[in-house]
Amino acid sequence: QVQLKESGPGLVAPSQSLSITCTISGFSLTSYGVHWVRQPPGKGLEWLVVIWSDGSTTYNSALKSRLSISKDNSKSQVFLKMNSLQTDDTAMYYCARHLNAMDYWGQGTSVTVSS
């Protein structure tokens, strides 16, 4: 079955960078795109970026200067890197597969920005 699982450091110091990984199973990254979406505590969902099956990318322009997405098809992993983190980047970060919509989501990985 389709599964996505996010993993990350949990705690990041202000001004530092964040690297999180989405490990997928049950489908191939060569056939589907993968999105990253985040949700600050008690708030709504914010779309960040998508990497398509061909490796092309589409970023939320508001965050593009701080974001980088990549993938390793052979390892079934998608990587998100965000630079210069601030406290308002504290959020649950989700990855989601793309088919017509964000059709399957991971459970999310919590990221807290704090010194």
Next chain:
Amino acid sequence: DIQMTQTTSSLSASLGDRVTISCSASQGISNYLNWYQQKPDGTVKLLIYYTSSLHSGVPSRFSGSGSGTDYSLTISNLEPEDIATYYCQQYSKLPYTFGGGTKLEIK
């Protein structure tokens, strides 16, 4: 950016009720509208894509409709497992944007 507005942030209904959740876009989005359900534990699931297409495995009591700037999600015969927050999301223009969510509670 296209702003998605869910004017009802919380809604209370009884089991068996028919519930409608509304979503409005700041400009026409040509039916490029999806609905998601987020359970209290954070789990997110796709319910409806392209305004009215039911995602695989989603119960038929969920349905979607709308056009132009105004869209809605209807749950007929509300069940206990429908307790969740519901989000609309447009994909007409980048960046993809979500509504603020409607939290559904049992009366």
